[in-house]
Amino acid sequence: MAVDTLVSLEEYLNTSYSPDMEYVDGVLVERNVGEWDHGMVQSNIIFALMQKYPSVKVLPGVTTKVAETRYRVPDVAVILRKPEGRFITEAPYIAIEILSEEDRVSRLIEKLKEYAAMGAPNIWVFDPRLKQMFVFPSHSLQEIEGDTISTGDPRIELTRAEIFQD
Secondary structure, eight states: OEEEEEOOHHHHHTOOOSSOEEEETTEEEEOOOOOHHHHHHHHHHHHHHHHHOTTSEEEESOOEEEETTEEEOOSEEEESSOOSSSSBOSOOSEEEEEOOTTOOHHHHHHHHHHHHHTTOSEEEEEETTTTEEEEOGGGOOEEEOSSEEEOSSSOOEEEHHHHHOO
């Protein structure tokens, strides 16, 4: 849900919000986090990626500049090198969103399109409740039917069991 107050970009970038907020054209946008299933999937993804791929950076909830007046906070961002500033300003190698019960499809698609527009080559979406995995190539949300989700080169992959373990 959006907060009614307009906030300057400078204020947003220099203020800590709890929980984290996204910034969309001057409006603070709440993120749906804090649920058990969401947190477990986020934790599982981070743990598995850090164990399997120690050379990449795996970051939970880091502020990411997707456009001049838009800053999003992916649930997990995988980057190949450390950003130069306080925030991610280059496209993450993998932008990951984990669905919560309150998420709306239109808001999710808007965010995924922003990751694509900034050049993120891999966009993954996980639904903890239904244990579904999706990718977002060519502005189309596509379910992964098999047990593995992966990238191209460099190859990074996770299994359904790694992601959705309790």
